[in-house]
Amino acid sequence: MENENQPAKTGYHHGNLKAALVDAADAILRDRGIEGFSLREAARRAGVSIGAPAHHFGSATGLLTEVALLGYDSLGEALNAVPSSDDPAADLRSLALAYVRFALAHPGRFRLMFRPDLVNRDDPRYAEVSARALTGFAQAIMRRDGASTDTMADVFVVWSSIHGMANLVLDGKAKYMFGGVTADAFANDILPKLLADAWPFGRMA
Amino acid sequence: MENENQPAKTGYHHGNLKAALVDAADAILRDRGIEGFSLREAARRAGVSIGAPAHHFGSATGLLTEVALLGYDSLGEALNAVPSSDDPAADLRSLALAYVRFALAHPGRFRLMFRPDLVNRDDPRYAEVSARALTGFAQAIMRRDGASTDTMADVFVVWSSIHGMANLVLDGKAKYMFGGVTADAFANDILPKLLADAWPFGRMA
DNA sequence: TCTGCTATCTGAACGGCGATAAGATAAGCG
């Protein structure tokens, strides 16, 4: 997942600092979460001074925006890796499972992606990359619905359901409901059953 | 909503600093959101020195935990104010509407309530107050389901759906789907239609 | 190769933050 971003730092000039800082920031999100991130820590991990990031990104938001864009890319990859079948309801269950698993596997990235105060959504790449992450998802809903009266409403409702599950589990709220289960056990044991039995979107419309 | 917390500051001793700091913190959440909160700003608003809050709350988390507990109380009030009818599916739609409206009316409080890093969930009052906020909600689901095989799974799925809608709207994601609509317009115009037409939990099981 | 231009990076500074601890103040109670 990490670029090696050669050439490595050789002296005064790093050579590939921009990519190195993005990698460092992503690593901080992985190690310490979004609240553990700081611009200075990213500079430290990249082996440069505290003022160096400003030249490339201007501010902490600038750097985090790059990480968030990568996050949407990786979410899109995870969702697009789910194969389509001739059962769109089953596909929707698989997509929901992939979405929640992504959130649990990359909580720092996932949380960052939905933080309007830390991500510059006016970046021209944002609309494109965030929309593309959900295209396969929207298509599965359309396959299930056929000619719906309001596809956008359906997408929003299904997305909300999945996004809500991811957030409640990430925020530790599912523990209270399923007997202190770990995130892994939830994703591997409880969630698939839940999607098959109690989740109405996994049935034909 | 704000206590007047008499007696007001009279000199060296405030007299009711603990309540005044909770009010100040809640006001900061209202004015500047959760990211705009600081212990020093709360002290400033209460008219005391920056070290004063530590005596009463120990840390920022201590103060924010108090505010979060009040938040769960107020969410519980908002949900319990929704009357029960003989149509549990309609009740569920009303509860969903009240939940999302609460989140949009008190975004700072709402976000704080789900921040495990800012709220001490080991506080003995936490389990009680957070559970009570959702009791009426869980009862409506049980009335709709009758004798379900797994009520907890149903509660989790419905709650996720509602919680996901609240989060997506709060994080500005609904704008992209419903034409840049404001939060008020979403809560008053779009959401009721959505719950009636596209929301499967608002129908009988 | 030399020269100048420009991108890149350093290092110091500023104000704001949470936390801590020593000391000042006053409320309460015997």
Add this chain to the structure above:
DNA sequence: CGCTTATCTTATCGCCGTTCAGATAGCAGA
């Protein structure tokens, strides 16, 4: 009245993001 104790102030520490003058070196053109 005097002692005890809770309350609040003040100073300090190490973080943080941001800014800016200056140091460094890559690089294009002569």
